[in-house]
Amino acid sequence: MPPPDLAALPTPSLVLDEARMLRNIHRLSAHAQALNVSLRPHLKTAKSAEVAQRLSGGVPGPVTVSTLAEAEVFFDAGYADILYAVGIAPNKLKRVAALRARGCDLTVILDNAVQADAVARAGVPALIEIDSDGHRGGVAPDDAALTAIGGILHQAGVLRGVMTHAGESYNVSGRDAHAEFAERERAAAVAAAETLRAAGLPCDVVSVGSTPTAHAARDLSGVTELRAGVYMFFDLVMAGIGVCDVDDIALSVLTTVIGHQPARGWTLVDAGWMAMSRDRGTAAQAVDQGYGLVCDAAGRPLPDLIVSSANQEHGIIALRPGTGGTAPDLPVGTQLRILPNHACATAAQHGRYHVLPAAGGALQTWPRFGGW
């Protein structure tokens, strides 16, 4: 039976299954505790004070953000220990300083001397970003630039430590492969910390993490904190590389059937890419989920039925290419729920979560924000 309240929602709407989310949160918290590291959840996926509250039993802890807008909102919600984990642009330092002046312990990251000079002048604490997998930014742990940047920061008293993120771990599948990337993160960050310390520079913080590596890490000796973001909701990309099961995905988009093209095997719905995002993160995986996997209104997957293509406000539902059998009969007006490829991208298309509460009872509405 579909939860009765869903039928009254406008479509498309973003639905959050709180019980699944709490299970996901507990899973990573327990793993971090077993590994003896602090967890610094990344709030870029959730962008919601209500979700943040459920990460740490209502007591604001350390968090990670991807925009200064997130830093400002979460500071106002009581989170004072914030890492802004995108390389700092010098033109953002005035806003960073304003937030720090209000009492926020906001730390930035950087990987070059131009940023370090600007950050030192502004007196803002920083971590040096380390490149552990060639994914994006960061200084290689054996690059002479590391101690040069560290020196600039230390002279101004703002060197806090190092951080890395193995974004390439998203491109491999299975616990062993992710554990290998977790060890790369650990080894690179710890090597960089040792290089700094050997040069007489402080390095209190050694921060690592991505959702795949955080769950697979077996040993984090030398690491002080772990970061991850999408783990609270999970998504088809994470299921596709074996970090979670499809049944762990806490986020879905409620939609309504508006028509059919029987000769082409199509069912048309009112959730297009505006509701799902244009993210096609499963396209390169073993199982391509199109623009999302289709479930009934109760959240049970309908085998091999995916959103095979999408326009702005139209989704076309069809059997996955190569699948035998026929698509189920889904009359006009039928409500469905679509699991997203990428929770960060899909959630960003919506202004609120419609929450199925873990304790049961009526749907709740939790606002979410966007922007920079």
Place this chain on the structure above:
Amino acid sequence: MPPPDLAALPTPSLVLDEARMLRNIHRLSAHAQALNVSLRPHLKTAKSAEVAQRLSGGVPGPVTVSTLAEAEVFFDAGYADILYAVGIAPNKLKRVAALRARGCDLTVILDNAVQADAVARAGVPALIEIDSDGHRGGVAPDDAALTAIGGILHQAGVLRGVMTHAGESYNVSGRDAHAEFAERERAAAVAAAETLRAAGLPCDVVSVGSTPTAHAARDLSGVTELRAGVYMFFDLVMAGIGVCDVDDIALSVLTTVIGHQPARGWTLVDAGWMAMSRDRGTAAQAVDQGYGLVCDAAGRPLPDLIVSSANQEHGIIALRPGTGGTAPDLPVGTQLRILPNHACATAAQHGRYHVLPAAGGALQTWPRFGGW
């Protein structure tokens, strides 16, 4: 010289060049006038009352929308003649009726008898969607369902006419190919109208359009109105199929350089897919523009420089694969502007336009909205 105000904007920010937009608006208005059809601009790209105002010299005219949220906002802004051009879901009819009760002449579209029954019961005027190119929804003009649906609507006095949209025209390049799709739209819509009239049913409205076909149409005999949306801004997808030049693109995302990976030829910026959207609409075109074409802060394209990959808040800028030469030196702090693949998707990631006014002078801020 970059416009001086841009340097003060936070990054990433959405920039709109009003002079280019006005030129684009004038071009299609003049073409519609020459073809002797009414233009019903689609506001799904703009979602802004200020942009809408510039479509028709400040006098609200007929418009098209893709969500009921758009219908409500534009009705409140003075637009009373609105076509909601996504197949109506029965659960939306209460909201449609409420808007009509307030005086909005809102018309819906549909392509099946279940919808027609619901719409007839609700007393809401409708166009029958015609399938002219196999792209998505619609009844084939020679399908017996056409007059059956028309009959249901006419009995309730709510049959207004027919409409079609050749979405497949986006997948072909050049004016001749688009003119052929324009003729397919015209022929299918006019044939459907004639079938309805021959059955004794009224068909006052014969509505066609997509941005490629609207610009390429040579003759629209029998058509009463033309629809198009992205034409006001244009984008790299439209330039890639020859509907506009790159210099016509009115929308860009302002970003700041935050770092480099010289060994990989990468420049990192603070505009990732959150600012650009995940749309990769040029991936299947002759020239793949990655996540966008890079310009200097004044809006001049930097040859062959694209956003080659993107994470949530990071863009990686590099030369287009296969390009000789070296990338320009873009120091940390440099501001750049990125032209989008798909204006509808990129604009949707932002809450406001920062407008370079056609008349010169200080930047203006025009709010835009989203949601359903």
